[in-house]
Amino acid sequence: xxxxxxxxxxxxxxxxxxxxRTAQSLQFFVHEILKxxxxxxxxxxxxxxxxxxxxxxxxxxxxxxxxxxxxxxxxASTFGAVTPFCSCSSIPxxxxxxxxxxxxxVTFSFLITSPLVNEVALAIxxxxxxxxxxxxxxxxxxxxxxxxxxxxxxxxxxxxxxxWVREAARRSTAPTSGGGAAVAWPDLLRRVSRDAxxxxxxxxxxxxxGVAVGAGVHGWVxxxxxxxxxxxxxxxxxPAAVLLAVPMYSGASGVIPITEALVAKGIPLGTALAFMMGxxxxxxPEALMLKKVMxxxxxxxxxxxxxxxxxxxxxxxxxxx
Amino acid sequence: xxxxxxxxxxxxxxxxxxxxxxxxxxxxxDAEVEKxxxxxxxxxxxxxxxxxxxxxxxxxxxxxVPSSSELGRLLSxxx
Numbered sequence: 001x002x003x004x005x006x007x008x009x010x011x012x013x014x015x016x017x018x019x020x021r022t023a024q025s026l027q028f029f030v031h032e033i034l035k036x037x038x039x040x041x042x043x044x045x046x047x048x049x050x051x052x053x054x055x056x057x058x059x060x061x062x063x064x065x066x067x068x069x070x071x072x073x074x075x076a077s078t079f080g081a082v083t084p085f086c087s088c089s090s091i092p093x094x095x096x097x098x099x100x101x102x103x104x105x106v107t108f109s110f111l112i113t114s115p116l117v118n119e120v121a122l123a124i125x126x127x128x129x130x131x132x133x134x135x136x137x138x139x140x141x142x143x144x145x146x147x148x149x150x151x152x153x154x155x156x157x158x159x160x161x162x163x164w165v166r167e168a169a170r171r172s173t174a175p176t177s178g179g180g181a182a183v184a185w186p187d188l189l190r191r192v193s194r195d196a197x198x199x200x201x202x203x204x205x206x207x208x209x210g211v212a213v214g215a216g217v218h219g220w221v222x223x224x225x226x227x228x229x230x231x232x233x234x235x236x237x238x239p240a241a242v243l244l245a246v247p248m249y250s251g252a253s254g255v256i257p258i259t260e261a262l263v264a265k266g267i268p269l270g271t272a273l274a275f276m277m278g279x280x281x282x283x284x285p286e287a288l289m290l291k292k293v294m295x296x297x298x299x300x301x302x303x304x305x306x307x308x309x310x311x312x313x314x315x316x317x318x319x320x321x
Numbered sequence: 322x323x324x325x326x327x328x329x330x331x332x333x334x335x336x337x338x339x340x341x342x343x344x345x346x347x348x349x350x351d352a353e354v355e356k357x358x359x360x361x362x363x364x365x366x367x368x369x370x371x372x373x374x375x376x377x378x379x380x381x382x383x384x385x386v387p388s389s390s391e392l393g394r395l396l397s398x399x400x
Contacts, residue, residue, distance in 0.1 A: 057369055168361065191391075293360075
């Protein structure tokens with residue numbers, strides 16, 4: 001549908017020559033923007049709705065209730081995926097979970113998946129790579145959070161929390177509703193829609209820039225250009241990609257469309273996936289925030305193990321696809 | 322009325338403060354607005370998301386930034 005629309009606009013309305021590089025790049029740009037823009041609006045609305053109906057306070061209650069019987073890590077990780085992520089909320093969330101009596105390992109499961117699988121990344125993934133890769137991405141993010149939280153929970157890591165955090169966690173506070181009083185449906189929908197459009201507007205410049213670069217790659221970079229240094233069979237391509245990803249946290253929404261264009265030119269999907277997981281999941285502002293509650297040692301353990309798992313996911317996908 | 326804006330200085334926290342002041346000016350409610358940026362103080366309110374709005378030591382809102390008209394209604398209800 002978007003392909004035809006983009007064809008009509010670029011080759012029909014503007015009358016550009018379909019064989020020319022500039023026209024092909026422009027067609028790619030228009031096509032991607034239409035598709036990603038539409039998906040962004042839809043996915044942010046859906047996730048906003050899920051979140052309005054299932055606020056994080058209720059999530060904490062469900063996990064802390066003990067009724068999940070061993071599925072706490074999976075539940076925390078899945079809830080992390082559907083909860084919109086903001087690095088400024090990670091600390092209150094972290095301490096709030098501990099205060100609610102949720103073990104550190106389960107809290108980690110939430111904390112790992114929450115930035116990794118978020119509504120903006122999912123929408124752009126869906127637009128750029130299609131539903132198969134998007135599901136693979138979301139599923140690996142959730143599995144990664146579940147397993148890693150369970151593993152980290154086996155070690156006695158509480159002692160590496162800052163002492164004021166341990167004290168705060170012991171003082172359990174009365175659960176707050178977070179202003180979640182009953183809201184009429186029309187008001188709720190209006191609120192969800194306003195937030196969703198706000199998110200779309202905020203990431204729009206990054207998406208536009210990313211798709212523009214992607215369009216350039218699409219038109220001008222020859223296929224197989226990266227084979228010699230990032231291609232299949234290069235043993236260190238995946239860790240190098242993850243390392244490269246760490247400083248790029250702020251432009252995650254622009255990085256995905258660029259990576260899509262690079263994959264089309266021959267970069268293996270697993271390497272690309274690991275790179276994007278690194279961009280989205282290993283963020284410096286998040287690390288700086290967490291530094292206030294964790295001792296350096298725990299922070300290092302946390303980030304190193306997330307990075308290691310992302311690298312494993314990358315190798316895994318390179319093997320499969 | 323004593324209003325506290327809980328937030329660590331992210332853009333959304335500033336937005337909540339601006340809209341709260343806007344709502345106060347429009348509804349002509351007389352209130353003192355204070356920003357709470359110290360993490361230990363913030364977590365003592367037990368909120369799970371930021372920014373959060375505390376009116377007379379009660380959390381009325383957390384984890385989102387409403388429009389200034391919704392804030393106006395929220396603050397008028399609290400009187």
